[in-house]
Amino acid sequence: MSTNDNHDRSNDRLGWRTVIAAAPTEPASERDRSRLARFSFLTHLRPVRVSSGAIAWSHTMGLGGTSLVLLVLLVLSGVLQMLVYVPVPAEAHGSVATLDHAVTFGALVRGMHYWSANLLIAVMLLHAARVFFTGGLGGTRRVNWIIGAGLLLGVLGAAFTGYLLPWDQRAFWAVTITTSMLEYVPLVGAAMRETALGGSELGGATLVLFYTLHTSVLPIALAAVAAWHFWRVRRAGGVIEPAAGNEPEKVAFLPHLFVRELSQALIMVAIVVVLAAAFGAPLGDEANPGMSPNPAKAPWYFVGFQELLVHLHPTVAVLVLPLLGLVAFVLLPFLAAPREGAGRWFLSKIGKRACVFAAVAATVATPLLVIVSDRFGSGATGWLTGGMLPIAIVAAMAAATDVFLHRVVHAPRDERRQATVTLFAVGFAALTIIAQFFRGAGMALGWPWGA
Amino acid sequence: MKTAETPQSKPRRRFLRWLWTGLGLVVIAETAWVIAAFLRPRSKAAKAGSSLFTAGTIDEFAPGSVTAFPAGKFYLSRLDDGGLLALHRECTHLGCTVPWSESEQRFVCPCHASTFDSRGRVLGAPATRPLDMLAVRVENGIVKVDLSHRTRRVAYHASQVTKP
Ligand code: HEM
Ligand code: FES
Numbered sequence: 001m002s003t004n005d006n007h008d009r010s011n012d013r014l015g016w017r018t019v020i021a022a023a024p025t026e027p028a029s030e031r032d033r034s035r036l037a038r039f040s041f042l043t044h045l046r047p048v049r050v051s052s053g054a055i056a057w058s059h060t061m062g063l064g065g066t067s068l069v070l071l072v073l074l075v076l077s078g079v080l081q082m083l084v085y086v087p088v089p090a091e092a093h094g095s096v097a098t099l100d101h102a103v104t105f106g107a108l109v110r111g112m113h114y115w116s117a118n119l120l121i122a123v124m125l126l127h128a129a130r131v132f133f134t135g136g137l138g139g140t141r142r143v144n145w146i147i148g149a150g151l152l153l154g155v156l157g158a159a160f161t162g163y164l165l166p167w168d169q170r171a172f173w174a175v176t177i178t179t180s181m182l183e184y185v186p187l188v189g190a191a192m193r194e195t196a197l198g199g200s201e202l203g204g205a206t207l208v209l210f211y212t213l214h215t216s217v218l219p220i221a222l223a224a225v226a227a228w229h230f231w232r233v234r235r236a237g238g239v240i241e242p243a244a245g246n247e248p249e250k251v252a253f254l255p256h257l258f259v260r261e262l263s264q265a266l267i268m269v270a271i272v273v274v275l276a277a278a279f280g281a282p283l284g285d286e287a288n289p290g291m292s293p294n295p296a297k298a299p300w301y302f303v304g305f306q307e308l309l310v311h312l313h314p315t316v317a318v319l320v321l322p323l324l325g326l327v328a329f330v331l332l333p334f335l336a337a338p339r340e341g342a343g344r345w346f347l348s349k350i351g352k353r354a355c356v357f358a359a360v361a362a363t364v365a366t367p368l369l370v371i372v373s374d375r376f377g378s379g380a381t382g383w384l385t386g387g388m389l390p391i392a393i394v395a396a397m398a399a400a401t402d403v404f405l406h407r408v409v410h411a412p413r414d415e416r417r418q419a420t421v422t423l424f425a426v427g428f429a430a431l432t433i434i435a436q437f438f439r440g441a442g443m444a445l446g447w448p449w450g451a
Numbered sequence: 452m453k454t455a456e457t458p459q460s461k462p463r464r465r466f467l468r469w470l471w472t473g474l475g476l477v478v479i480a481e482t483a484w485v486i487a488a489f490l491r492p493r494s495k496a497a498k499a500g501s502s503l504f505t506a507g508t509i510d511e512f513a514p515g516s517v518t519a520f521p522a523g524k525f526y527l528s529r530l531d532d533g534g535l536l537a538l539h540r541e542c543t544h545l546g547c548t549v550p551w552s553e554s555e556q557r558f559v560c561p562c563h564a565s566t567f568d569s570r571g572r573v574l575g576a577p578a579t580r581p582l583d584m585l586a587v588r589v590e591n592g593i594v595k596v597d598l599s600h601r602t603r604r605v606a607y608h609a610s611q612v613t614k615p
Pocket of ligand 1: 060062063064065067136141145146147149152226229230233238240
């Protein structure tokens, strides 16, 4: 560092200028631009120059950045709610009602927290899909995929622990249902459930445990892991791009990428505020341990597993398949990262066609399987009828899809693997939609608009 | 610094490195232990007082009836032959509270439609296990139910019934 670089900080003892260094949208020279980036805290967070192809909206859709915006909104609205909320069974529901009715802007802030959380889960899943379908999970990016999977688990954990806090009927029974699923884990299931509940049943100990995880452990962990995630993107040299013979054309971060990020962030904030103002967050009757609602469902992001439980042997539904799915998701870079073609959506034209085919196949097959199991399954779900047989059927269908794509569509290996992942992802999404919207009283199948 | 580079100090350095590593592991183990202790489910033993619930006198419960005890979270079932069973109200499927349907003469879970008979046996899936039991005893014509312990059972057996 030469004395020259110091000249504009000579009378800045507190170093303020290193934080908010004046950021002209058009620095006078290249040297100014790099100096600005190197010596200002804010601008050093982002690269000086970025490749012009990588910042096209259609390339990443800004989904990772949008996740960050929602995470920030969650922290801000969450801290405000902590000023009013009381994590004790006798007072929790009342304090949330106070937020809704007696605190100025309370309902708005609560609504923003609610909508940010639900949108975050959806946006994160879309972000992971973007990364997967542009092949941005191979090579050095493998680690970042696994870090991302950690973020996903952390956010799901935060969403689930937060679900209990309003202490209304929906919260109480959704958490009862979900923690009871743990009981089906062989040998250690009962102990796992008791640990999750902090006792033998859902009560004050559970509320304090969930509150602590929700308001300190998970947010702090998420902030640290998210920072690591962003740093890994930088270390990989930015987001994935199609391999090009020549150096990609570069443009300045400021203003080119910055205005895009800022405008997308503002749009997202606007969407959250509008949803919060229009719909708020639901608050039902206070939890009543003596009366279960009909039907009782897990939160929407877990309801797909509850649907599996309707059809399969409990151990298969709550342990074997979720564990298998989780391991496959975390290890996806080792199972289905493309060898070539990364950086282009779906790798190639044929890749796109294969994925669309798989998505349509899963959309058709899943409801059919559900209906068949509902009509002809006796409800008795033994190891054979509730484990081996359905797994064999689904595996055979996946294999048939693969053979079809190989023989008829002539899709190469990487494209077919992508299609297989699509098949299972869309299948699980279909299960989630069925359980969430097409199951009514007593979990019986029916139309969402009722009969 | 210089003396540390001399050859004689090598074993000492190795020893210190092992020592630090070992102590570090001890710290991690201790921390994990403390966290695990805090996460342990709170024990019921801490709650003082008797866990024996007095349901009433035996002739308050007609044969073939099921009576709810919300305060004790159980149902007292008096079978046709006069035998008694105390059934925990938690559905063995996913933990909902099962109400007794007087018209259907069975427990019908509102959550996912499991059904149980007055002995707690599963009549309809998805539940796979009979309702949990609590121990019942009859002393001088007074029915008492022990709330301290829930018995899981895989199947119904006649020996589970208390004869007054
Ligand atoms: C709190 C949630 C998350 C945040 C805030 C976040 C943020 C970001 C951001 C800002 C980027 C830069 C590119 C872009 O915007 O798309 C990125 C890239 C990436 N993310 Fe995430 N992410 C999150 C969750 C996830 C999840 C759930 C996964 C998958 C398991 C994941 C895997 C990746 C990978 C592999 C990259 C590099 C992709 C490439 O180089 O093209 N992230 N993330
Ligand atoms: S909890 Fe009773 S049927 Fe599911």
